[in-house]
Amino acid sequence: MWKRWVVLSLVVTMVTFLALGEVLRVAAPPWIFKKFPLEEVAKRFEQDHPGVKVELIRVDKWSAPVYITDWKAGKTPFDLFVGGSGSMLAPVIVGEWLEPLDDMLYGNMAPEKFVGGFLAAGRYKKPDGSGAYYPVIPFMGEVAIIGVNTKLMKQAGLWENERPVSIPSWDEEEFFNWFRKLKKVSPIGAHIQIWDREFMQYDWCGPIMAMTGTFLEEDGRGFDVTSDAAKKWLTYLQKMYKEGLGSWTITDDAGYSKWKTGAAGSFYAAQGHIMELVSVTGNESDIAYIGWPGAEKNGSIIWTHSVWIPKVSPNKDLAKQFIREQIFSRHFQQWSFNHYGKLPVIKDFYGEGITWFKNEMPTILAIANASKPIPLFKDLQKYLDILMKYLPEAAFGRMDVEEALQKIQEESKDLDFTDIRAM
Amino acid sequence: MKESRLTLLIFLAPTLFFVLVFIAYPVVYSAYLSLSEYNYASDPTPKFIGFKGYIETIFEDSMFHTALINQFKFAVPYFVITFLASLILAILINELRFGASFFQVIFYLPMVIPLSLVGITFAWLLFPDVGIFNHFLRSLGVSNWNIDWYGDPKTALNSLVVARSWKMIGFTLIILLSGLQGLSKSLREAAKVDGANFFQEIWYIVLPNLKPYLLISGVWILINAMKTFELVAVVTQGGPGMATLTLYYYTWKLAFERLDMGRASQVAYITAVIIVLFSWGLNRLFKPEAASRA
Structure with a gap:
């Protein structure tokens, strides 16, 4: 008798899961919502991937370490976070709470595609001393x-x-x-x-x-x-x-x-x-x-702001797909520059499509190229x-x-x- | 007998549960943390170090020293302004024959505004270039009056005192006013018959009989003076530099920026001890004689 109940429960769970589809929870502070077309690219992602729902979460006055309590319990209120400078994320990087993202650096996100200094800002020493890795990937500079x-x-x-x-x-x-x-x-x-x-x-x-x-x-x-x-x-x-x-x-x-x-x-x-x-x-x-x-x-x-994924997220692959297809799209990064002046991190995005402050670009890039992060x-x-x-x-x-x-x-x-x- | 005890326990259970889980446990656990070294992000468990952390905080932590000094720089004018202003206003409103309720409401209104909103409002009022206050000063004829009240280390802390006093006066005013209205009129009339003027009435009759209310108000203002967090967090974040770093804000910084739960707990407990000591002092100062209460 109990076996029937187990089978029935499993069937109900699977049907519910299929009916609801996958949900990707993307969190960001309010300024990201304002200065990047996050809502627009979330809809695009849903259109490109039928059955996937992107839930956008606006977090005021956020601080990465406050999520550690959830992470310690194996939970997370989001799968992907868009935003956070190095000094804001340092405590959770030291605590090894973030998913390594090295496997994302190929194709349109290959290291040579990045403006050098910007990608370097996401490269950290492994705590065990065995080399370096990318727990975060900068998406704006x-x-x-x-x-x-x-x-x-x-x-x-x-x-x-x-x-x-x-x-x-x-x-x-x-x-x-x-x-x-x-x-x-x-x-x-x-x-x-x-x-x-x-x-x-x-x-x-x-x-x-x-x-x-x-x-x-x-x-x-x-x-x-x-x-x-x-x-x-x-x-x-x-x-x-x-x-x-x-x-x-x-x-x-x-x-x-x-x-x-x-x-x-x-x-x-x-x-x-x-x-x-x-x-x-x-x-x-x-x-x-x-x-x-x-x-x-x-x-x-x-300095940069980065995307990062908590290790305990159950949707890591989907989050990585969202990063590759949307956050690192020409539209997402150029839109922000053309409206709010945030520098794209990919070299190719500095050409066609940039419409704002073209005359000032040589000065800005000359200084940016010679600059270093803290x-x-x-x-x-x-x-x-x-x-x-x-x-x-x-x-x-x-x-x-x-x-x-x-x-x-x-x-x-x-x-x-x-x-x-x-x- | 057993049944009545059981009933008692059943009725007390929700409150007991609340007190044990949300008050007793955090108090005991934070006391343990204050005797430990514990970085929330990187240490798996707290490491017991005894009073070593307290000794380091009190004698070696220069940020703690700055926060402590700032706290007193804030608390003294805040206490004096809030205490005296609410006492004077309460006495004046008590003398009114008409409109007392109106003024009570007016002065109490800021109490219903969240402190963070008060901070934002005052930040705009005192804004250097477009703030109403500087605009008003300029309209008086000082054309280059453009003080950055919250941005200048010389004025930042006192600007916070003004904002917080403005909000808090209403509450102590109501406490004192209820005390004044409870005083027997015959006492003051007797003093008048003996030839006392208004100020002598206040000094010799009203204030001594108001001691229990002065004590409550004083302790309340004192506790609030030492619990300065929201305004600092919203308006100055402890700056410029460390000019408005207070004990509570430093505790928050330690806990949520440095994730140093041990040091944060130490500063929180030291603040608590300071509040208890001053409250005890106030209690001694204003404690009414048993006979005069009879």
Whole structure:
């Protein structure tokens, strides 16, 4: 008798499963829904694969580690997550909670198809020391760069041959004179930077990279806080703030608002964030890009957002299929660039189909190609806390430059600076 | 007798279950975590280390020191402003012959708004370039008045104090007002007959008799002063730099950014001890004499 019940239950389960079809749960933060055509490609995937349903999950204020509790119990609320920078994902990568995606890197996703630096941002050391693997695959890139307001640049006399005049050099007089000219026509301040936890890294490392070609200490233990270049940059930041040449904000919104009011001449941020401000200025030609002195040769900082699959997902193959067919489609990546300026990670996508900011592309790509991502130190979260404690204090002129750099060295001397990325 | 005990147990069971699962267990487990080393993502189980973690937190963790100092920088003005403002407003509203209910409602209204929403609202009001407050200041004639209230380390913490006080005053005001309305009118009339003016009435008659309500309000404000999380999380995320890093926000950072459950539990327990100590102090200060309550 009991055998009949077992057989009946199995039949009911199979019929139910076939009737419902497969469900792929794709989660992403709200900004991904806004800046990528996720809903559109989900429908395309359903059309291409009858019987498959893509359930889109919008996650506000997400943090990868909060899912560990579910994963420990063998469950997951999603099969695929779209989004997450290296520092956001480091804790779950260290804990080996993510599915290796190396087997995806062929065909349209072969390593040679990627812009080099972007793919490298997804390559991590295996915890057992037996080589490297890809627990995440970057699908969009950003580069830290200076956007300038072309109208204000023209008024300030910093415009020649249809291009913005770059900051001439790191020489103190030349550097400050450039910003002083811009300050005359930009009442809120010549220059804006966002000093939140994430962007602080780029604020610190990008200009030092442009100056010297590296932003790390010689022994690789942390960011450069001991060289003359490091001292010079922090001194400049402090001086810019005190003279009103620099306006430091702590949120994206505050930075954007300064730009939107038309009162700031230049803005150091992600290239995409600056492009988005075209919606305010009204015209592509209102924005142009420059680098810190030396950036076109020495580079800046790049970072990526990635796709990743929890190891416990029951739909890993379907998730991988969605990544290959939709996330890495020309349409998905170019749409985002053409509307929000997010850089595609595949080289071929930079040609036909790009309609936005064509004139600025050479500058952006020159800097992006020479740039590097921030290493993911094992103790990165602790290190960022220490940097947050001292760098903004000095940048806002509340702490002596030497003292701030000294404190960073002292408090970070025992941290583990092993890079979990395999660069 | 047995039956009545059984009935008692049956009726108590849901509450007991709730208390044991959602209060007692987390309290005991987090106490154990505070005596352990435990990274939630990478350690399979907590490793017991005794009080070593507490010693490191108290004496060596500079972030904890910053959070502790910030917490007091926040708590002192918050306590003074909220306590005095609600007391003064309660006394004034109690004196009104008409419209007292209207003002009670007006001052209580912010209490129904979630603190996170208060944060967002104040962030916009105090926005540097387009915020109403700076706009108002500029309209007074200071053309370049463009303070980034939450973005400048000099003003960020005090701007949070203002937002939180604005929201919380209504609650303590209601507590104090109920105390004032419960006072015997004959006491004040007797004082008037003896020639006391308004301020002497308040000082010698009202305040001493209001001690139980002052104690409740004080403890409530104090606990809230030490539990500063939502505003910081929504508006400043502890910044600029670490200018608004508070104990609760640091606990959250430790737990959910660093996944260091041991250190997070230590900071949470230290915060709890501070709250208990100050509440005990307030209790001593405002504890009414048994005779005066009779």
